[in-house]
Every structure is written in structure tokens, then in C-alpha cells.
Amino acid sequence: MINSITIRRPDDWHLHLRDGAMLQAVLPETARHFARAIIMPNLVPPVVRGDQAAAYRDRIMAALPDGMRFEPLMTLYLTEDTDPEDVAAAHASGLIKAVKLYPAGATTNSASGVRDFDKVRPVLEKMAEIGLPMCVHGEVTEAEIDIFDREAVFIDRVLDPIRRSTPGLRVVMEHITTANGVDYVKANDVDLGATITAHHLIINRNHILVGGIKPHYYCLPVAKREDHRLSLLAAATSGDERYFLGTDSAPHTDANKEIACGCAGCFTATNTMSLVAEMFDREDALDKLEGFVSRNGPGFYGLPVSEDTITLTKGDPVAYPDKIESDEGPVTVFDPGFPLHWRVA
Numbered sequence: 001m002i003n004s005i006t007i008r009r010p011d012d013w014h015l016h017l018r019d020g021a022m023l024q025a026v027l028p029e030t031a032r033h034f035a036r037a038i039i040m041p042n043l044v045p046p047v048v049r050g051d052q053a054a055a056y057r058d059r060i061m062a063a064l065p066d067g068m069r070f071e072p073l074m075t076l077y078l079t080e081d082t083d084p085e086d087v088a089a090a091h092a093s094g095l096i097k098a099v100k101l102y103p104a105g106a107t108t109n110s111a112s113g114v115r116d117f118d119k120v121r122p123v124l125e126k127m128a129e130i131g132l133p134m135c136v137h138g139e140v141t142e143a144e145i146d147i148f149d150r151e152a153v154f155i156d157r158v159l160d161p162i163r164r165s166t167p168g169l170r171v172v173m174e175h176i177t178t179a180n181g182v183d184y185v186k187a188n189d190v191d192l193g194a195t196i197t198a199h200h201l202i203i204n205r206n207h208i209l210v211g212g213i214k215p216h217y218y219c220l221p222v223a224k225r226e227d228h229r230l231s232l233l234a235a236a237t238s239g240d241e242r243y244f245l246g247t248d249s250a251p252h253t254d255a256n257k258e259i260a261c262g263c264a265g266c267f268t269a270t271n272t273m274s275l276v277a278e279m280f281d282r283e284d285a286l287d288k289l290e291g292f293v294s295r296n297g298p299g300f301y302g303l304p305v306s307e308d309t310i311t312l313t314k315g316d317p318v319a320y321p322d323k324i325e326s327d328e329g330p331v332t333v334f335d336p337g338f339p340l341h342w343r344v345a
């Protein structure tokens with residue numbers, strides 16, 4: 001039985017750090033274990049221009065506790081008014097590593113997202129030309145589409161047409177939640193990857209709803225049926241380089257989660273590595289862990305793998321806080337509902 005494993009320091013390819021007091025509270029949770037993270041731009045107001053991304057990066061670095069090392073990989077929030085030249089300049093200077101596409105209204109703080117995909121065509125063409133990846137929140141927003149079908153419908157109606165009409169555009173399907181997402185990546189071998197969260201490896205839709213509603217398991221895209229979870233777990237543990245960890249750790253205060261109309265998002269930054277290692281161990285796939293958390297992501301983004309390492313050890317159940325405190329209020333840490341045995345030494 002393996003009870004210790006040393007891997008290159010992991011990265012998080014999809015992270016919400018927020019701003020102000022929340023940034024201050026959550027940043028150390030990620031920086032403790034992760035070398036880098038792709039920083040989501042859905043602030044209020046969103047990070048749409050290069051100058052805003054530079055200022056946000058400075059606020060992140062200012063919030064980093066002394067002695068911690070962490071590199072935020074910045075992104076721009078794509079709007080119908082985004083200027084292709086501003087995107088190209090932000091990429092050329094090394095400031096941004098991706099542009100984020102939110103269909104308008106799909107998720108938290110996505111009101112400025114895209115409604116008419118023809119309007120962003122010049123930006124997408126520029127991105128294809130310069131090799132800048134597009135990270136996609138892949139859900140349609142039409143009211144008549146069932147929320148559990150929104151990812152699959154997005155792939156057919158939006159993503160596949162965009163990719164066909166924009167050859168060379170590199171795409172990351174963010175936080176995939178369905179076998180449809182897994183299969184779409186598998187069937188398209190160039191210029192396509194996908195992030196998978198820790199929580200979608202663990203929960204299915206029953207966990208949200210059976211025995212009473214669990215607001216801390218509610219995120220978008222919403223967890224699907226068990227067969228979809230199994231498909232995500234198989235993809236993550238397969239060793240296929242196109243799948244990599246993007247936690248989508250998305251802090252909301254308890255006051256905003258435990259309410260009649262609760263915010264979407266699971267906060268996993270505190271225990272991500274314990275969650276993922278536990279699931280890989282159960283699948284007898286610890287030999288694939290380093291690929292998923294530390295190698296496949298940099299491979300897709302064309303960045304070097306971390307030089308330093310972390311060691312995970314297996315033992316008695318890991319203690320982690322139920323909540324982390326912020327000046328905006330407490331944030332509940334994702335509880336998988338079973339003990340975790342792997343800790344970062």
C-alpha cells in the first residue's frame with residue numbers, strides 16, 4: 001500500500017479569488033499548496049481590459065502573506081465590446097494567459113458576458129492567430145433548456161460551431177460536469193482541453209437534494225447524475241493529458257449561501273489536495289495524480305512544470321476547518337461527507 005507520494009507542486013487552472021477582504025481570506029488557502037492559478041475575472045465590475053487585469057494582479061500580490069510564493073495567471077472577461085488589440089497587447093506583455101467566455105447570465109457575475117457570438121468573432125480570430133486560449137463556461141442560458149442539459153446543449157449549439165468556424169482557437173472547457181463534455185474532448189484531439197473540479201469528482205445531484213437541500217453543494221454547472229460523475233472520475237484518472245485540475249473554488253459567505261436564493265459555488269481551496277488524492281487513491285490511480293494536478297495543465301498552456309515538489313502522506317483522517325473566516329463573514333469549506341486521509345506534508 002502506498003502511503004506517501006511526492007509530486008511536482010500543483011497548479012489550479014480555474015480559481016475565484018474575489019477581491020478586498022475575501023481575497024485576503026482565501027488567497028493563503030490556495031497559495032499554501034498551489035504554485036499558480038488561472039484567476040477568474042468575474043469581479044464586480046468584471047476584469048475586461050488589460051489595465052484592469054494588471055491592477056487586479058497587483059492587488060493579489062499585495063494580499064499574499066509574507067513568505068508565501070504564488071503566481072496568479074490573469075485572464076480577461078470577454079464582452080461584446082472587447083477590443084482585439086487590447087487582448088493582443090495584454091497577451092504579448094505576458095500579463096494574461098487566457099480570455100474567459102461567459103454566456104450572458106450563465107453564472108455568478110456573468111451579466112456582462114456574451115449574448116451574440118458573432119460580435120466577438122474578431123476577438124476569437126485574433127486569439128486563434130496569437131495562440132491565446134479561451135476558457136469557456138459551457139452552459140446555454142435559454143430559459144426553456146433544463147438546467148441539467150445546459151452543458152450538453154452548449155456543446156452542440158455553441159461550442160462546436162465556434163470551434164469549427166475558428167480553426168486554431170485553443171479552448172479549455174471549464175469545470176466539465178457531464179459525460180458529454182468528457183466525450184467531446186476525447187473526440188477532438190487538437191486545441192481542446194478541459195478542467196475538472198474536485199467537487200464534481202465527489203458529488204452527484206442526489207448529494208444536493210436528497211434528505212434536504214444542501215446549499216454548500218450547489219454550484220454551476222450543477223452536479224449531474226452519478227453516471228456523469230463516474231465519467232469525470234474516469235477521465236481525471238485516465239492519464240489523458242487533455243484533462244486537468246481546475247478547482248473552481250468559488251467562495252461565497254455563508255450568509256449568501258444559506259438563504260432563500262443562494263449563490264452558486266463550492267469553496268474547496270482549503271482541502272483540494274486531500275479531496276483529489278482521496279479520490280485517486282480509491283480508483284487505484286495515484287500514479288496519475290501528478291499528471292492531473294501538476295503536469296497536464298502547464299502542458300496545455302505551454303508553461304513549464306513547477307520545479308519544486310510537495311509530498312502527500314496517508315494517515316488518520318485529516319483535520320481541516322469547517323469554515324474560514326473573512327471580514328465579510330465565514331465561508332464554509334467543502335465537506336465531502338467522508339473522511340480524507342491524504343495530507344500535504
Ligand SMILES: NC(=O)N[C@@H](CC(=O)O)C(=O)O
Nearest residue numbers: 016107108219220250264265
Ligand atoms: N462555479 C460557480 O458556481 N460559481 C462561480 C462562477 C462559475 O465558475 O461559474 C462563482 O464565481 O461563484
Ligand SMILES: [Zn+2]
Nearest residue numbers: 107137220221
Ligand atoms: Zn463557470
Ligand SMILES: [Zn+2]
Nearest residue numbers: 016040248250
Ligand atoms: Zn468558476
